[in-house]
Amino acid sequence: MKTHLVREIMTKDVVSVRTYTPFRLVASAMLGHDVGAVPVVDALGHPVGMVSRTDLLAKRAHLGHGPLGSVWERITARGRRTEAAAQGATAARLMSHRAVTVTPEDTVFRAAYLMRRHDVSHLPVVDKRGIVVGIVSRGDLIGEFMREDKPIREDVLTEVLAGRIEDPDEVEVTVESGVVTLEGRVRMASDALYLVEASRRIAGVVDVVDLLRWTTDDRRPQVSPLF
Known part of the structure; x- marks a missing residue:
């Protein structure tokens, strides 16, 4: 029986940024290409992290939480990450420091499992060399049900x-x-x-x-x- 693979649904025209890419250029890349997240890659194209629109919003969220939000930022992992991202001016400071990846030959079930397990909305797709060749979003997986x-x-x-x-x-x-x-x-x-x-x-x-x-x-x- 045919099993649907990541390569059949992934976006191949990947927009990526480097660790030193400034905040404004990261935001411009997302808005200009209408994507919800971009991989952060090294000089060889290996993923070192991800930046999402939620990460960019940390600058505004940080200013609007009030006194209880300050406690949240100090005692929870997500809160501490929000506080750190709020101070970020480059992709290196904004990104999550672990990119969860799949390969083109992984099944769509594997991709869905990893998204749920790690609570992420995008997965960089890497080839045998570990280089980013695509990206899969929640929308790509949900689109299958249409x-x-x-x-x-x-x-x-x-x-x-x-x-x-x-x-x-x-x-x-x-x-x-x-x-x-x-x-x-x-x-x-x-x-x-x-x-x-x-x-x-x-x-x-x-x-x-x-x-x-x-x-x-x-x-x-x-x-x-x-x-």
Whole structure:
């Protein structure tokens, strides 16, 4: 089954800055190219950090927090980062000091996982040399869910059912607003489990409704402990 890769959704025309790039030029690069973040790279093009629009806003946020905000800036990691970024005049002072990266051959699932785990909105895409060749944003991943229902259904039929089910006509596949419904009878319980999980991996699928039945339950029995 085809798995969608980062190279299929990434932006290849990457706007990057160097550590010494002044604040105003960083802001100009973001606004001029309508991007939410830019990688900070070294002389060879390796990412050393990221600067987002939120980092640029630290200068204004720092001035508007009041007395309680001063405490927040001192006792929390995000607060201390806001205070540091507020004093920054170059990309080196504004950036996060750890760029979470992916490669063009990573799956979109891997990219989504890293964004959620590290709470970031953009991932630089690096090649085998570690050089930035693209960037992936949350919008790129969310855009996948805008696929039409018809091609989603076709992918389920050709990439999931074909080759797994002896008679694909035994399973009815409907798709509405990205929600796939599988209904019918298959021979093995393991087949039903596969169809559901594989359908979830199709680009654009929001959810899968499982209405499948099976003739033989070939799942391994769950043995309860004696004590």
